[in-house]
Amino acid sequence: MPARNRFAELHAEITEWRQDIHANPELRFEEYRTSAKVADLLTEFGCDEVTTGIGLTGVVGVIHGRKKESGRVIGFRADMDALPIPETTGVSHASTNPGTMHACGHDGHTAMLLGAAKYLAETRNFDGSVVLIFQPAEEGSGGARAMLDDGLLTRWGIQEVYGMHNWPGIPAGQFAVRDGPQMxxxxxxxxxxxxxxxxxxxxxxxxxxxxxxxxxxxxxxxxxxxxxxxxxxxxxxxxxxxxxxxxxxxxxxxxxxxxxxxxxxxxxxxxxxxxxxxxxxxxxxxxxxxxxxxxxxxVPPTINNPEAAARAAEVAQYISGSVIREFDPVMPGEDFSEMLAERPGAYLFIGNGDSADLHNPSYDFNDELIPVGCSWYAEMAERRMPLG
CATH class of the missing domain: 3.30.70.360 (Alpha-Beta Plaits)
Known part of the structure; x- marks a missing residue:
């Protein structure tokens, strides 16, 4: 079954994970419930390895393909922490933790990578290994550096690394990735x-x-x-x-x-x-x-490797039919830059549509993005590590 069809089937289930994480937000380096949920789901999916406590509250999962002859190891990263902002969305899955909310979509990033993990563990249609990186404390507190200091890249032999962030104002499901500085x-x-x-x-x-x-x-x-x-x-x-x-x-x-x-x-x-x-x-x-x-x-600027950005854009074009390649860098920072400083890779934006801005108390992640984002991770793994 093509990945996109499988994610259409899984959409409701992945949305439920996302909204549960949204309703139970946790601040930087306090993501104990979130990391436990992530670890439990990765174990349930049948990942070959699940390790907690990387960078204090980070989680790493490993899925081996049907073959490992290529020796290739690709990392996909999602962030898990929330922000100290009182939520005003009024949605049914609104934060139950007063003064704290997922105002940047990290709940959606985590859910999309979990969805991709479920599919990749089921199919394993690749030659190599996928390392799933669930990072704590992206919001200004050095979660990426903490994971790197715990040996993230060397311990799992990660050769290239990719991340994704939703972006309000870009049409829902459309991708954007540029060569060189992006953030x-x-x-x-x-x-x-x-x-x-x-x-x-x-x-x-x-x-x-x-x-x-x-x-x-x-x-x-x-x-x-x-x-x-x-x-x-x-x-x-x-x-x-x-x-x-x-x-x-x-x-x-x-x-x-x-x-x-x-x-x-x-x-x-x-x-x-x-x-x-x-x-x-x-x-x-x-x-x-x-x-x-x-x-x-x-953190340093987020700088995409041109070759990796081109690969990411090719998959994005295949998944969504539309990818923005020429745009000005944006001024928000992102500690995924710490990982890109040590390994080639790229950071993509996926459009959140006409939503409230990031870090706004009325922001909510657009669940319609879930099949698109999941499909990008799955297709990227299969294209970068083809079976034959």
Whole structure:
């Protein structure tokens, strides 16, 4: 039976897995229920090997083909973690964990790879081995690096690796993959603005951290606007501001600002990091305040190997009849880049249709993608490792 027909039969079952994971979201490195469900299903499918605890809460499954004469080993990766966002979708499978939801579709990614695993374990129509990688903590917490440090690539002899992410705004079921950079490198920063707290009615006796912090936020926008070549790409965003004050009439001693930097060019990154510190320190000083910077580079840009991207696109074209090959890189980051930095491979987008954006409280994964995404994994395994 062709893979697409089998996934049409399995659609309802895979959707049930997806919606169960959605209803029970778990944050980074806390994916205990999710990883247990994944491991149980892989065992039920008859995978040749199922290993838990890789990268703390990651799971690795192995399926050998009818032959192993080619010696080829291909890895497919899905992420499992949710986000600290209260859900507002109102769907029947909405999160039962208050303040936590699958707002990025990792529940769908996990379900699609599980569906592919079930089919590949049933058919084994390939010559080589498939390694199924279920990764924790993609959302800014180093889950890929944790799995790599636990020997993911060497322990299972993975030679090339592929991943997939849903993308709102692309027609449902359509694929997109480009050569070279597809997603940005990321860094996080925290600025601690210190002053002298006091009564809001007597600001002249205080050093107002709120005013200083507000000026720092505005001044940081000049980095991209005035310090970086307009033909190069960078994003500097201050995304949060908090203090220990919870009343209306207290000027706080301290305010913390948190944000992120997104870039492709290492020289741009050096300039951003330097100017971020200088602008923050001097702007705070102009308001008699002090500032301390905690700067943390996270992941490199997600760079597709051109040959691997071409192979991925060929299969995507066969599955969906439509694949976008020419598009601008996007500024979100993805720690799958850590794996691509060590092995050739590619990262694809699969359209989620006209849905809410990623990381939005009203987002939900489009279950109509499931047969398409599953079919891509299955077809990729069979084409890269043909039986004869």
């Amino acid at each position: 940005a490198a990321t860094a996080f920063f925290e600025l601690t603005v210190n002053g002298r707290g006091g009564h809001a009615a007597l600001p002249h006796k205080a050093v107002d951290t709120t005013v200083a912090a507000a000026h720092v936020i505005v001044a940081l926008q000049t980095i991209a606007a005035r310090n970086i070549d307009p033909l190069k790409t960078v994003v500097v965003s201050t995304c949060g501001m908090r203090s220990d004050s919870n009343t209306f009439n207290v000027i706080p001693d301290e305010i913390k600002l948190r944000g992120t930097v997104r870039y492709f060019d290492p020289e741009v990154h050096e300039t951003v990091q330097k100017r971020l510190r200088e602008i923050a320190e001097l702007t705070a000083k102009a308001h008699n305040a002090e500032v301390y910077l905690d700067y943390s580079p996270r």
